[in-house]
Amino acid sequence: MIEVEHVSRRFGKAVAVDDVSLTVGRGSITVLVGTSGSGKSTLLRMINRLIEPSSGTVRIDGRDTATVPGETLRRGIGYAIQGHGLFPHWTVARNIATVPTLLGWDKARVDRRVEELLALFELDPATYGPKFPHQLSGGQQQRVGVARALAAEPAVLLMDEPFGALDPLIRAKAQQDLLAIQRRLGVTVVLVTHDIEEAIQLGDHIAVMDGGRLKQYAPPAEILARPAPGYVERLVGGGDRPFRLLSLAKVGEAAESGTAEGTPIAETASLRDALSDLLWRGVESLPVAGADGAPRRITLPAILKRAGQAA
Numbered sequence: 001m002i003e004v005e006h007v008s009r010r011f012g013k014a015v016a017v018d019d020v021s022l023t024v025g026r027g028s029i030t031v032l033v034g035t036s037g038s039g040k041s042t043l044l045r046m047i048n049r050l051i052e053p054s055s056g057t058v059r060i061d062g063r064d065t066a067t068v069p070g071e072t073l074r075r076g077i078g079y080a081i082q083g084h085g086l087f088p089h090w091t092v093a094r095n096i097a098t099v100p101t102l103l104g105w106d107k108a109r110v111d112r113r114v115e116e117l118l119a120l121f122e123l124d125p126a127t128y129g130p131k132f133p134h135q136l137s138g139g140q141q142q143r144v145g146v147a148r149a150l151a152a153e154p155a156v157l158l159m160d161e162p163f164g165a166l167d168p169l170i171r172a173k174a175q176q177d178l179l180a181i182q183r184r185l186g187v188t189v190v191l192v193t194h195d196i197e198e199a200i201q202l203g204d205h206i207a208v209m210d211g212g213r214l215k216q217y218a219p220p221a222e223i224l225a226r227p228a229p230g231y232v233e234r235l236v237g238g239g240d241r242p243f244r245l246l247s248l249a250k251v252g253e254a255a256e257s258g259t260a261e262g263t264p265i266a267e268t269a270s271l272r273d274a275l276s277d278l279l280w281r282g283v284e285s286l287p288v289a290g291a292d293g294a295p296r297r298i299t300l301p302a303i304l305k306r307a308g309q310a311a
């Protein structure tokens with residue numbers, strides 16, 4: 001668990017982060033979102049003390065981070081940034097091994113961990129371990145960057161625009177992979193983005209920043225349904241809001257008993273995907289593929305009910 005209490009950071013007279021308090025639950029993902037210059041990166045870097053707070057306290061699992069030497073603190077916290085920050089003259093394997101080696105792990109344990117992580121990120125260890133970063137695609141480099149951040153089994157992973165440099169298709173896959181890996185490892189993630197769609201996709205909680213202040217801190221569904229007046233409302237209140245709401249709910253949650261014609265849709269698909277499918281096929285209901293045999297379907301009225309203000 002990460003507790004940020006009344007944390008501020010001034011640069012000269014300018015206040016980059018202004019009295020922010022929030023608690024990130026263990027094993028959850030919190031996304032910091034806001035416009036450029038709103039203080040997201042500064043807040044993130046105060047968690048691992050790459051930037052020292054001017055005032056306030058950050059605690060990780062109950063321990064005040066100010067009481068731990070900065071280097072020691074950072075070895076225990078994963079940090080992944082846009083552009084990956086890989087060492088260009090080191091192989092992929094050596095890049096991933098950086099922190100475990102600094103921590104004095106023995107060679108066999110480091111090698112095992114590197115192999116395990118490469119496999120987890122769907123990069124064949126024998127093929128990719130000996131390569132240099134420039135021999136990898138952007139998406140592969142990004143995965144190596146996250147693998148390196150996770151190498152020493154940190155309980156906390158900080159990510160600053162980790163998918164910013166990726167094209168939309170690879171970005172969507174990278175987001176899904178991160179979710180799957182985060183759920184599997186149970187690591188606590190704080191991620192910075194300026195993309196509200198990314199925040200809704202990934203966040204258990206979203207922290208909306210504006211002008212250094214925390215404007216709202218809540219789960220995505222609540223931010224969409226009840227945005228704080230002013231900046232947050234403008235951020236999420238556009239014409240896409242119904243679709244964003246639908247992207248948060250699964251087909252299984254709105255399905256009913258009954259039959260329908262056509263290729264079934266998975267119950268784990270989002271209602272946004274189901275709506276898109278219905279419109280594309282020009283039908284009002286679709287069968288749902290579920291675990292048990294009882295026939296179920298998803299209908300247009302059931303989807304509409306979940307897309308509006310009353311959802």
Ligand SMILES: Nc1ncnc2c1ncn2[C@@H]1O[C@H](COP(=O)(O)OP(=O)(O)OP(=O)(O)O)[C@@H](O)[C@H]1O
Nearest residue numbers: 011015016034035036037038039040041042043194
């Ligand atoms: N080292 C520094 N010296 C002076 N001012 C700084 C420094 N770092 C950040 N700032 C200022 O603090 C404010 C917040 O910056 P920060 O990088 O945290 O914002 P951000 O929301 O992460 O923006 P972006 O999305 O563009 O990265 C900005 O006005 C920035 O110019």
